[in-house]
Amino acid sequence: MNKEKRRSVLSAKAIGRLCIYRRILEEWEGSGKTRAFSHELAGAAGQTAVLVRRDLMGIGYAGSPNRGYDVGALQHAIGDLLDRHETQNVALVGVGNLGKALLDYFQGLRPNLRIPAAFDSDPEKVGGEVGDARTHHVDDLARVIEEFSIGVAVLTVPSEAAQETADRLIAAGVRSLLNFTRVRLRTPPGIYVENVDISMSLEKVAYFARRRDAGAA
Amino acid sequence: MNKEKRRSVLSAKAIGRLCIYRRILEEWEGSGKTRAFSHELAGAAGQTAVLVRRDLMGIGYAGSPNRGYDVGALQHAIGDLLDRHETQNVALVGVGNLGKALLDYFQGLRPNLRIPAAFDSDPEKVGGEVGDARTHHVDDLARVIEEFSIGVAVLTVPSEAAQETADRLIAAGVRSLLNFTRVRLRTPPGIYVENVDISMSLEKVAYFARRRDAGAA
DNA sequence: GATTGTGAATAAGTTCACAGCC
DNA sequence: GGCTGTGAACTTATTCACAATC
Numbered sequence: 001m002n003k004e005k006r007r008s009v010l011s012a013k014a015i016g017r018l019c020i021y022r023r024i025l026e027e028w029e030g031s032g033k034t035r036a037f038s039h040e041l042a043g044a045a046g047q048t049a050v051l052v053r054r055d056l057m058g059i060g061y062a063g064s065p066n067r068g069y070d071v072g073a074l075q076h077a078i079g080d081l082l083d084r085h086e087t088q089n090v091a092l093v094g095v096g097n098l099g100k101a102l103l104d105y106f107q108g109l110r111p112n113l114r115i116p117a118a119f120d121s122d123p124e125k126v127g128g129e130v131g132d133a134r135t136h137h138v139d140d141l142a143r144v145i146e147e148f149s150i151g152v153a154v155l156t157v158p159s160e161a162a163q164e165t166a167d168r169l170i171a172a173g174v175r176s177l178l179n180f181t182r183v184r185l186r187t188p189p190g191i192y193v194e195n196v197d198i199s200m201s202l203e204k205v206a207y208f209a210r211r212r213d214a215g216a217a
Numbered sequence: 218m219n220k221e222k223r224r225s226v227l228s229a230k231a232i233g234r235l236c237i238y239r240r241i242l243e244e245w246e247g248s249g250k251t252r253a254f255s256h257e258l259a260g261a262a263g264q265t266a267v268l269v270r271r272d273l274m275g276i277g278y279a280g281s282p283n284r285g286y287d288v289g290a291l292q293h294a295i296g297d298l299l300d301r302h303e304t305q306n307v308a309l310v311g312v313g314n315l316g317k318a319l320l321d322y323f324q325g326l327r328p329n330l331r332i333p334a335a336f337d338s339d340p341e342k343v344g345g346e347v348g349d350a351r352t353h354h355v356d357d358l359a360r361v362i363e364e365f366s367i368g369v370a371v372l373t374v375p376s377e378a379a380q381e382t383a384d385r386l387i388a389a390g391v392r393s394l395l396n397f398t399r400v401r402l403r404t405p406p407g408i409y410v411e412n413v414d415i416s417m418s419l420e421k422v423a424y425f426a427r428r429r430d431a432g433a434a
Numbered sequence: 435g436a437t438t439g440t441g442a443a444t445a446a447g448t449t450c451a452c453a454g455c456c
Numbered sequence: 457g458g459c460t461g462t463g464a465a466c467t468t469a470t471t472c473a474c475a476a477t478c
Contacts, residue, residue: 013469015424019417023399037437046401049437050471057439065438065477088423101318102415109416113423151426154419176426178418182240184263192425194418198319199326200236201395201411202371206305206330207232207298208409209368209393230447254459267449270460282455283459 012194014055018078020045021052025075037068083112089150091174093165094157095120095128095135098180102154107131116148121161138165145172154178229411231272235295237262238269242292254285300329306367308391310382311374312337312345312352315397319371324348333365338378355382362389371395 010018024044028036038056039049056063061077063069092103095118106115107130118135120126128135136144144150153174157165162183169177176192179185182200185193227235241261245253255273256266273280278294280286309320312335323332324347335350336358337343345352353361361367370391374382379398386394393409396402399417402410 019420097318101314203236205395
């Protein structure tokens with residue numbers, strides 16, 4: 001129907017799980033494991049075997065009964081879906097403690113995801129480098145975003161600046177945001193926002209530490 | 218039925234949203250706003266008005282038609298549910314870049330959540346302090362966890378150490394974990410784990426930057 | 435005999451639609 | 457008239473159950 005082959009549209013949750021499967025498969029591939037069963041993947045990913053099979057069905061990859069899946073081929077199939085294109089450039093905005101830690105963390109995690117630029121409003125931080133990323137002043141945001149064809153941004157600015165920064169990023173052409181601020185952003189349709197609300201997560205965990213029944217995340 | 222009043226058991230998702238509502242209400246309270254409608258809360262929280270009302274129904278708090286909710290009272294009601302008890306102590310394990318940034322980030326975010334202790338396996342880091350937190354060697358984990366009655370832990374160790382560290386934390390009495398590693402932990406029933414899989418989130422965001430249809434998180 | 439792929443059933447989460455209230 | 461509270465409808469996500477396969 002559209003150019004994404006005709007595989008059924010995958011939900012955000014399914015995509016998340018596929019990222020996890022891929023990571024596990026890469027690890028197995030590195031350690032020489034060549035075949036895997038759905039229940040093995042499920043165990044490592046913290047999911048059920050049926051759900052793994054459904055997810056793989058979703059990407060159109062078929063295993064063989066009794067022999068399971070081919071680790072290398074499956075890893076490749078997922079990778080194909082997840083980053084079919086060449087390198088994607090990512091920007092990080094807000095080079096505070098958390099921003100710096102994330103810049104460092106992301107370096108080299110995924111060969112296809114580069115972070116060539118960071119932004120901050122503090123002139124003292126401009127010019128600093130972490131790995132590939134050179135820090136620019138936010139006033140140069142639009143120019144640099146365009147220069148590097150950046151379509152993804154990580155938002156680690158203070159809450160007060162979150163919405164305005166997001167607006168500017170989107171105006172500059174960014175298509176999706178990884179939002180580490182506590183603000184729920186208002187964005188036009190077509191823009192994907194993934195919220196990583198760390199303080200909420202901590203509060204949740206604290207709450208469940210007091211409830212005797214478990215629950216997964 | 219059990220001592221949690223008889224309010225229906227709230228899902229992890231609902232708890233997460235309640236954390237968000239509370240934050241917004243606190244902000245409004247600070248700025249002098251005293252009443253709020255479900256659609257206002259919904260707007261600020263990035264949810265629908267109906268869902269907000271359902272969630273509040275879930276905690277047994279009633280607003281009044283045409284006048285909405287009382288900001289102060291509602292904030293208090295949610296707070297009551299979310300941290301009814303006295304201060305809860307939290308430990309952070311793995312004082313790397315990310316661990317340090319999180320220690321700093323969490324300091325003072327919630328008066329009822331203190332982080333009195335951090336752990337690392339590197340002797341060089343032992344003795345260091347960030348805010349309330351003093352860094353101990355992981356070998357002292359059980360002792361310190363008990364000393365501070367710590368029930369919640371934030372896991373920011375390298376992947377290789379994740380499962381073993383989690384096991385030790387749980388053995389020491391920790392009831393719930395905020396897991397920042399890429400490993401899906403195996404935990405006994407009754408232990409709550411919230412996974413914050415940062416690299417997965419970035420991969421997801423990168424994926425959706427290339428799909429023209431949106432999707433919320 | 436163990437495993438995959440999948441229709442059907444179930445469960446979880448959300449929205450619709452509207453009665454009741456101020 | 458505009459809001460809350462909520463049964464019912466709906467949608468999404470997951471699991472069950474089993475036929476097909478190796």
